[in-house]
Amino acid sequence: MSDKKNWPLWEIFVRSKNGLEHRHCGSLHAADEDMALENARDVYTRRSEGVSIWVVESKNITASNPENNGEMFEPAHDKVYRHPTFYDLPDEVKHM
Amino acid sequence: MKNENLYKYILGIADNSLILGQRLGELTGHGPSLETDIACTNISLDLFGQVRSYYQYAAKIAGDNRTEDDIAMLRKEREYVNVLLVEQPNTDFAYTMARQFLFDVYHFLFLTELQKSKDLTLSAIANKSIKEVSYHLRFSTDWIKRLGDGTEVSHQKMQEAIDGLWTYTDELFHQTEADIAMVSDGIGVDVTKLKEAYYNKVNAVLEESTLQIPESKWFQKGGKKGIHTEHLGYLLSDLQYMQRAYPNMEW
Numbered sequence: 001m002s003d004k005k006n007w008p009l010w011e012i013f014v015r016s017k018n019g020l021e022h023r024h025c026g027s028l029h030a031a032d033e034d035m036a037l038e039n040a041r042d043v044y045t046r047r048s049e050g051v052s053i054w055v056v057e058s059k060n061i062t063a064s065n066p067e068n069n070g071e072m073f074e075p076a077h078d079k080v081y082r083h084p085t086f087y088d089l090p091d092e093v094k095h096m
Numbered sequence: 097m098k099n100e101n102l103y104k105y106i107l108g109i110a111d112n113s114l115i116l117g118q119r120l121g122e123l124t125g126h127g128p129s130l131e132t133d134i135a136c137t138n139i140s141l142d143l144f145g146q147v148r149s150y151y152q153y154a155a156k157i158a159g160d161n162r163t164e165d166d167i168a169m170l171r172k173e174r175e176y177v178n179v180l181l182v183e184q185p186n187t188d189f190a191y192t193m194a195r196q197f198l199f200d201v202y203h204f205l206f207l208t209e210l211q212k213s214k215d216l217t218l219s220a221i222a223n224k225s226i227k228e229v230s231y232h233l234r235f236s237t238d239w240i241k242r243l244g245d246g247t248e249v250s251h252q253k254m255q256e257a258i259d260g261l262w263t264y265t266d267e268l269f270h271q272t273e274a275d276i277a278m279v280s281d282g283i284g285v286d287v288t289k290l291k292e293a294y295y296n297k298v299n300a301v302l303e304e305s306t307l308q309i310p311e312s313k314w315f316q317k318g319g320k321k322g323i324h325t326e327h328l329g330y331l332l333s334d335l336q337y338m339q340r341a342y343p344n345m346e347w
Contacts (some may be wrong), residue, residue: 042138083173
């Protein structure tokens with residue numbers, strides 16, 4: 001632990017049941033990955049929310065910069081044809 | 097009471113968890129970090145859950161109008177038969193974890209055997225509880241190692257805690273009259289047989305944590321007979337306050 005006063009931050013991902021994906025549910029502090037798992041178990045799965053936990057130290061996540069949102073995301077806004085909404089679906093196909 | 101030995105035997109098990117649960121509950125909002133605070137109170141809630149099953153069963157055996165709450169909340173200090181270890185205060189986090197570890201090792205061994213009890217209610221409670229207690233043991237073992245084999249200061253504090261609490265460990269393996277009667281009926285666990293496995297496990301973890309086993313051979317006892325350290329009275333006054341101040345209150 002380089003900083004003895006503050007434990008590093010960890011991002012917590014919980015799979016709520018088999019077959020579903022792990023979803024980000026929050027973050028917490030822990031000295032290392034083992035403690036992060038135990039803390040995550042106590043903080044995020046105490047009401048039976050999970051069957052599996054992933055922990056990732058927050059510093060290992062590379063995030064997009066909100067300042068670049070213009071070039072990153074706006075070009076997609078006017079390209080509605082990228083959604084598969086231009087097909088005539090037969091009535092028999094449900095849940096689309 | 098017809099099954100007096102069984103009744104007393106159940107209290108002997110349950111009082112340990114009640115008093116330790118109350119001690120851990122004192123950390124609500126006062127843990128060293130948000131995460132450890134939640135972890136300690138989770139353990140507390142596990143213990144209270146177990147305690148309810150035991151006291152409900154004991155109330156049924158008593159056969160009068162006694163309820164689980166009467167047993168938990170309305171006895172006097174000398175009527176609690178928990179071991180002295182669990183009533184020791186949360187002096188600091190090292191003490192809290194050392195107390196937890198020294199109890200968890202015992203608790204795990206005890207429940208493993210109680211699962212084989214001829215009494216189906218007790219074996220069912222043991223069966224359900226042992227998963228919770230396995231986690232308690234994992235959690236406290238982890239902290240013994242972290243603090244024991246951590247920094248100079250954490251090592252020193254953990255060693256002090258082990259030194260301070262060691263004297264209360266031997267009592268875990270003393271038998272009461274109710275114990276002896278229940279063991280011969282195939283209902284109870286012979287705690288004297290757990291002693292070797294207990295000290296082996298504790299020694300192994302302490303060695304791995306670079307901690308020394310205290311040399312003292314003098315051990316405190318009395319809790320199982322209702323003779324407690326000065327700490328229990330204060331704990332009970334917190335625990336019982338609401339029922340004493342507002343008798344029969346419910347929420």
